[in-house]
Amino acid sequence: MARVQLNSIWKRYSGDVVAVKDFNLDIQDKEFVVFVGPSGCGKTTTLRMIAGLEDISSGDLYIGERRVNDVAPKDRDIAMVFQNYALYPHMTVYQNMAFGLKLRKLPKSEIDQRVREAAQILDIEHLLDRKPKALSGGQRQRVALGRAIVREPQVFLMDEPLSNLDAKLRVQMRAEIRKLHQRIQTTVIYVTHDQTEAMTMGDRIVVMRDGVIQQVDTPQQVYNFPVNMFVAGFIGSPAMNFIKGELVQESDAVFFRAPQVNIRLQEGRYAALRQAGVIGKEVVLGVRPEDLHNEEMYLNTYPDAVLNARVEVAENMGSEVYAHVNVGGQTIISRVNSRYHLTPGEELKLAVDLNKAHIFDAASEVAVPHSTAEAVAAK
Amino acid sequence: MQVHPPWREALDAFTRAFGVSPRIVDGPCQPRVGAAVAADLAAASDPLRSADLGGAPPHGPGIGCAARREPGAWWCEGDLWFVQLDWDTSAAFPGLPADPAVRSLLSLALRGSVQPRWQEILVQQALNGLRAAAQGDWERTRRTLADARDAVRIQIPTDALRMPGAFVWVEFHLGAEQSVGTLRPELRSLVEEVAETSPDFRLIGWAETPAVLGFVTADASAAVDGDETEVDSDGGPSPENDERMIGTIRVRSVVQQLLAALESDALLAAQASVGRVVDRLETWPDGLCTLVDACCQHVRFAPGRSVFAWGERPLLQLLAGIGNERVAAFLQAARRRGALTLDPDMAETLQGMLQANLNISEAARLLYLHRNTLMNRIERIRMQTGYDVRQFDDALLLWLAQLLARSDSDRLSGRPAP
Numbered sequence: 001m002a003r004v005q006l007n008s009i010w011k012r013y014s015g016d017v018v019a020v021k022d023f024n025l026d027i028q029d030k031e032f033v034v035f036v037g038p039s040g041c042g043k044t045t046t047l048r049m050i051a052g053l054e055d056i057s058s059g060d061l062y063i064g065e066r067r068v069n070d071v072a073p074k075d076r077d078i079a080m081v082f083q084n085y086a087l088y089p090h091m092t093v094y095q096n097m098a099f100g101l102k103l104r105k106l107p108k109s110e111i112d113q114r115v116r117e118a119a120q121i122l123d124i125e126h127l128l129d130r131k132p133k134a135l136s137g138g139q140r141q142r143v144a145l146g147r148a149i150v151r152e153p154q155v156f157l158m159d160e161p162l163s164n165l166d167a168k169l170r171v172q173m174r175a176e177i178r179k180l181h182q183r184i185q186t187t188v189i190y191v192t193h194d195q196t197e198a199m200t201m202g203d204r205i206v207v208m209r210d211g212v213i214q215q216v217d218t219p220q221q222v223y224n225f226p227v228n229m230f231v232a233g234f235i236g237s238p239a240m241n242f243i244k245g246e247l248v249q250e251s252d253a254v255f256f257r258a259p260q261v262n263i264r265l266q267e268g269r270y271a272a273l274r275q276a277g278v279i280g281k282e283v284v285l286g287v288r289p290e291d292l293h294n295e296e297m298y299l300n301t302y303p304d305a306v307l308n309a310r311v312e313v314a315e316n317m318g319s320e321v322y323a324h325v326n327v328g329g330q331t332i333i334s335r336v337n338s339r340y341h342l343t344p345g346e347e348l349k350l351a352v353d354l355n356k357a358h359i360f361d362a363a364s365e366v367a368v369p370h371s372t373a374e375a376v377a378a379k
Numbered sequence: 380m381q382v383h384p385p386w387r388e389a390l391d392a393f394t395r396a397f398g399v400s401p402r403i404v405d406g407p408c409q410p411r412v413g414a415a416v417a418a419d420l421a422a423a424s425d426p427l428r429s430a431d432l433g434g435a436p437p438h439g440p441g442i443g444c445a446a447r448r449e450p451g452a453w454w455c456e457g458d459l460w461f462v463q464l465d466w467d468t469s470a471a472f473p474g475l476p477a478d479p480a481v482r483s484l485l486s487l488a489l490r491g492s493v494q495p496r497w498q499e500i501l502v503q504q505a506l507n508g509l510r511a512a513a514q515g516d517w518e519r520t521r522r523t524l525a526d527a528r529d530a531v532r533i534q535i536p537t538d539a540l541r542m543p544g545a546f547v548w549v550e551f552h553l554g555a556e557q558s559v560g561t562l563r564p565e566l567r568s569l570v571e572e573v574a575e576t577s578p579d580f581r582l583i584g585w586a587e588t589p590a591v592l593g594f595v596t597a598d599a600s601a602a603v604d605g606d607e608t609e610v611d612s613d614g615g616p617s618p619e620n621d622e623r624m625i626g627t628i629r630v631r632s633v634v635q636q637l638l639a640a641l642e643s644d645a646l647l648a649a650q651a652s653v654g655r656v657v658d659r660l661e662t663w664p665d666g667l668c669t670l671v672d673a674c675c676q677h678v679r680f681a682p683g684r685s686v687f688a689w690g691e692r693p694l695l696q697l698l699a700g701i702g703n704e705r706v707a708a709f710l711q712a713a714r715r716r717g718a719l720t721l722d723p724d725m726a727e728t729l730q731g732m733l734q735a736n737l738n739i740s741e742a743a744r745l746l747y748l749h750r751n752t753l754m755n756r757i758e759r760i761r762m763q764t765g766y767d768v769r770q771f772d773d774a775l776l777l778w779l780a781q782l783l784a785r786s787d788s789d790r791l792s793g794r795p796a797p
Binding site: 013017018038040048051052053054055072073074076078080081082084086088090091099100103147148209210229230233234242244284362365 | 727
């Protein structure tokens with residue numbers, strides 16, 4: 001069990017390519033942290049630096065109390081689980097799980113004990129004599145996890161371990177890995193490009209882009225209070241809607257204006273908007289699809305924030321409908337209840353839930369805090 | 380017919396002449412390469428080189444084998460004299476005359492009879508080829524490899540390499556331990572144990588880079604689970620019903636599995652280059668030559684890829700064949716419009732545009748950028764380089780220039796030879 005600290009970690013390759021820039025993170029003992037971001041954002045490189053499979057160009061990496069920059073991977077007390085299970089096809093499950101321990105010259109009795117314990121945790125005792133070919137995808141993934149568990153490491157590093165599984169199995173294994181974490185109580189660092197995986201699994205998630213941490217927080221905080229447009233657009237499915245416009249002050253009120261959009265913002269936000277200096281400037285209004293409502297109650301609650309939209313496509317998801325609507329020439333998505341039968345071309349009124357709407361500076365793409373208190377807290 | 384080891388005749392003559400009865404001691408001794416092999420080759424060609432009579436071997440023990448001795452070396456343990464017969468075998472002599480001149484006779488005879496092992500020669504030839512290629516002397520590379528077989532009269536045992544198959548060069552990334560310059564013995568044994576788990580991989584020998592030369596059997600009839608052929612934006616392969624292509628895919632899969640096993644079990648990062656699949660033992664120089672070619676392309680154009688197989692990116696093969704002078708002339712012409720060096724954001728933008736077939740909205744989506752931010756970046760690229768990446772010709776030219784400029788700068792900065 002260990003705390004992992006990354007202090008000002010940089011990764012530079014030849015040709016001035018920087019993969020990870022000034023990465024600072026303090027991962028607590030027994031925490032489940034997920035690195036998420038698009039391909040090439042540096043999440044796997046960071047994980048591999050923690051494992052010791054990549055050099056750290058500069059900065060300090062601590063596992064527990066020990067600085068491990070110069071410690072060989074095998075001496076860092078970590079175990080990795082990869083996307084490709086790396087199972088030996090000609091060995092049985094038992095032999096696959098025991099192989100890593102055999103390489104470490106552990107006594108046979110201890111190997112046997114560890115393998116059987118891990119098999120019990122993963123519920124694969126009945127598969128120990130089978131070969132990987134005779135296993136399903138989920139079972140193979142369990143064996144791969146078992147190979148890591150038997151090492152009893154301080155830290156588990158998982159690099160997109162569920163990517164090879166089909167969607168249904170992935171959902172199942174997500175829960176299994178969470179359960180496993182609760183059971184073995186070890187620090188886990190998990191890499192994925194799938195924001196749903198990140199949201200559902202992590203105690204905290206680290207959103208990365210171009211080698212830079214964009215935001216580190218609990219999944220709910222990241223979802224509710226994204227720090228910039230990238231995080232806002234990356235986390236959430238369907239993605240947040242962005243409407244480009246301008247903030248205009250008229251007498252005492254502040255309006256967001258865009259073609260066919262005129263929204264009077266709530267007074268509670270004015271101080272923060274003034275402080276950010278975005279009034280009179282180009283901004284982007286960010287609204288999640290579930291915060292655009294066609295129901296009377298919302299239309300009455302937010303009469304100054306109603307959009308006139310025309311339905312382009314309605315995707316029926318069973319429990320809800322994703323309505324792709326056109327507002328002033330821009331296409332946005334609204335999640336509406338499936339009891340509404342929307343048809344293409346239909347006119348629709350949508351109220352923006354102003355409590356959950358976000359304003360981003362169009363130039364810097366940074367979110368403007370909802371209140372001055374939030375701005376202070378963010379600092 | 381019984382085949383005797385090459386040292387048998389010399390040993391028999393010696394035992395008859397001095398009336399001694401040696402005991403043969405078999406012991407594994409790992410193959411050596413690099414400086415040690417060079418010394419062996421020199422020693423083999425000059426049997427009168429100063430004989431080491433009972434002391435340590437002239438070049439000291441090799442890496443990974445604490446008590447490694449050259450054939451013909453003598454040493455004493457207790458009241459027993461031992462002589463190294465070949466790299467794997469020694470002989471113990473009870474009651475041997477103490478006269479060093481007597482021992483030197485056998486040393487000379489043994490050094491004349493023992494040829495370097497075929498594994499060592501193959502590794503050495505691969506290294507020679509890589510060094511020549513790193514200096515940009517491709518002709519010399521080809522010559523070195525093509526002449527290799529005749530030059531050393533190498534005989535690879537017919538059952539040593541299961542054909543068809545391809546040579547593989549696996550280079551290890553030691554991270555913090557890189558300064559050691561070699562793989563520590565325990566890590567070497569870890570690698571060897573992991574390699575042994577792959578029935579299709581034959582480890583031929585170690586280089587001090589640290590790297591290993593291996594051979595992967597490409598059994599085209601074997602089914603490969605979960606194979607994925609990478610298709611790149613620069614003309615990668617489309618799976619064809621071609622035996623050699625299937626063989627390459629199979630080799631690639633075995634190598635990928637090996638690298639994954641090395642990472643997960645030995646926690647060792649490695650990259651591999653794969654030569655062309657050869658189907659007969661006689662064509663091994665071709666296999667080794669294409670391996671060197673693949674290594675060079677890997678280092679120059681695709682340093683981030685874990686496995687790079689010869690022929691999988693035909694465009695890179697074409698670019699690799701262009702001489703340095705022509706590359707320099709092309710870059711000079713390309714720079715007329717502006718500076719070609721793009722910062723990471725700009726380089727990413729160019730890559731995104733190409734991936735999106737120059738479609739701005741799609742590229743913005745791929746790059747997680749606002750459309751206007753992307754437009755701004757494209758304009759900055761145009762201002763700096765003079766190329767408008769919304770135009771196909773400009774985007775292609777700039778991409779080629781980036782690729783060649785990078786390999787050119789690697790060459791100029793004295794990137795170490797493999």
